[in-house]
Amino acid sequence: MDEVIGRFRFMDAQRVNLDGFAVEDAALGLIAFDSPDDPEPSLVVAADGRVVELDGRAEADFDVIDAYLAAHGLDLDVAAEVMALDDVALARLVVDPGVPRAEIVRLVAGATPAKLARVFARLRPAELTIAMTKLRARRTPSNQAHVTNRSDDPLLLAADAATAAAFGFREVETTVPVFGDAPSNAVAVQIGAAVGAPGVLVQCSVEEATELRLGLRGLVSYAETVSLYGTEQIFTDGDDTPWSKAFLTSAYASRGVKMRVTSGGGAEALMGAAEGRSMFYLEARCVSLARAIGAQGVQNGGIDSAAVAGSVPKGVRSLMAENLMVMARNLEACTGNDALMSESDVRRTSRTMPIFLAGSDFICSGFGSIKREDNMFGPSQWNAEDIDDYLVMQRDWGVDGGLRTADPARVAALRRRAVDAVQAVYAHLGLADLDDDWAAQAVDAAGSRDVPAADPMAPLVASRIITESGLTMVDVVAALADCGFDDVAERLLAMLEARRHGDHLQTAAIFDEQMRVLSLVTDPNDYAGPGTGYEPTPARAAELDAVRQQRSVADLRAVQARAADPGGLRVRGPAAAGSDPREVVIGVSPATGRAIWTTLGGLTVVEALRELLAGLEEEGCTARVVRVNDTVDLGLIGLTAARLAGSGIGIGLQAKGTALIHRRDLAPLMNLELYSVAPSVDGPLYRLLGGNAARHAKGATPEPARNPYSDEAIEARYHTTVVGLVAIERSCCTTTAPQELEVSW
């Protein structure tokens, strides 16, 4: 039979099956760890201190990467010690919280790439998580945002950069769909980020030399798009050599500009030149080279090729292990979770989770703080669509993932100010006349679709003027000051002033909002097991916990009070027992029509009662409504009602909407029919319930009530509200005997 059965047709249609999964193929480099062609670790040092063999290759055959590593990359004082260590023994030292980070850093400095790859491949996921907790350079975790949009709209960039800063991102990376727009994007994002918070580092990812020019003019405050590759072929195809990259690294430092390099497993396989090596071994070469050329940090973990690594067995594990090699080499780790590596929400969360839990210098090397469709790097692993998820994950785990909740009114004000500042500066500097309709749209926009007034030519013209006039960040600061944005000018000036001190050039440096540098030097990671290492301060913990969606019982009371309808339910007096065999009594809970006025299904309690009464009437029964004051238990409420009813049949209704049919001779926890999923009980269902109660009273056959199809996480949506509503019910409980109510609508 060729036909695939329904179960698999259904499974095939799930989003994870949009992802590509590759059969492991070492020849193509489609292998995460331990390719048969990975070299055995080796290191031979001549009497004069020259490295003459590295990982099985003799000096005469060194490619550019080997040659640079041999000359600069290894601490030869410790090399013999570490190369002689058993792989598993070293792996255990890496994980053991009792072995200080400094000891791992000392040893790893002498390990060759092949040794590094072999040892770190031994770590299991939970071990990677502990090791990352211990080995990251900076104690305080942090995060980096992408801020881009489809039209390089400077007003929207400014508003979104301010928003990213408000959410707590300490680095913001922009890029361009149109190469010529880079200077305008850099200026707009710098201004926007400075409006959002002090001390936010900003970069604009473009071609190496162009990016350096932006840095020299102060238009960006750090750089990251300095790519390293693990094979000579791909490295030189990338139009660089280890020496040109080393020079570039020094060039940035010479101007007081922070920089890190970029690499990532799978890049070489993606470009068809992996030389049969595993992704992890090639990445070990990149990480070793990053240290060798004197870069303070590395962005890795797949990055653009994360999906390639993700397509092979253990690929996702290897992405995290890459980051850990960076940390062990004593470098800043900007840990990927950048380009979207899966169509599946489950899978992309799984990929990020252990790094999120461990904490890293930058959890994401590009959290898309804008909408997926506006991300000009391509959609990220995490995007504006997911910011609330991420904030809630921080709260769930009590983990600082670098973000914080942001008040909607405050973000609105920051966006307005960022847009005003860019509008004013662009006009003042003669870059562009950005009109007020455009500005208003940018303030409100969720994305570039919401800004039809944007002129796509404006950033190009502005960029040309910035480039031709030699405009620098000093000019931008002056323009901000001239336009009355002194506070924003001060913040950007402080970023320029910081260049003179250079403390932020040290490993893993960020500025906090008081412009203090947090780095390996000033804020070293001191994790050594439980009770040590980073812990959010009480103030920070409050930022993590106070998501804007959280609600208290007082909030719930206020919501219910707004729906109050005091005329809808009036007390007539004490309820007596009835004698009419066609009479059914509806018992309602203590808070019904006193403190709770709407059900979880969205009906008012009066509407729910009206439907019940109509159902009873349609079947020829009479009804009374009685409030049971002394219990919140629905079974008891229903039973109390049944005992007051002439027919012996009662309906119990809690104010939140849960309902049942009871009979006077049943045990309290028994019932005839239970409508337990209050949020899905609607008008017709209450009417059916009323009709069925009447049928029970008459001895007729009730109609079966079916639950509606639903895949909602009913409990997630409503349980917190239920806890609050039950608390309100309990607070309304008294010893007062049942009271008959008059219902009017």
Added chain:
Amino acid sequence: MSALDAVRAGQVTMADVRITPATLRAQAEVARAHANPQLAENFERAAELADVPDEELLAIYEQLRPRRSTAAELAATAAGLQERGAVLTAALVREAAAVYARRGLLRDSS
């Protein structure tokens, strides 16, 4: 006069917010004390480059890219750096030239 007033008065340029060679050398010592001698060497090269004009900096970077320079051109650049006291950077350029020759990364002089 506050720093911002000085900017407003047009008395500040990017040159005024340049890091100095001495500061970079001090940062090199900090990096060395924090177990990263390679970062220290980077800062020491940066100290040598701190006073090199932007355009020259960009030009040297361009020269070091694959197949941009002949052996003689790199030798000249190294000599120029050496002459102005940029001995570490000069050594880096000479080292590059030697490896480029062996790996076919020099520009054909023909």
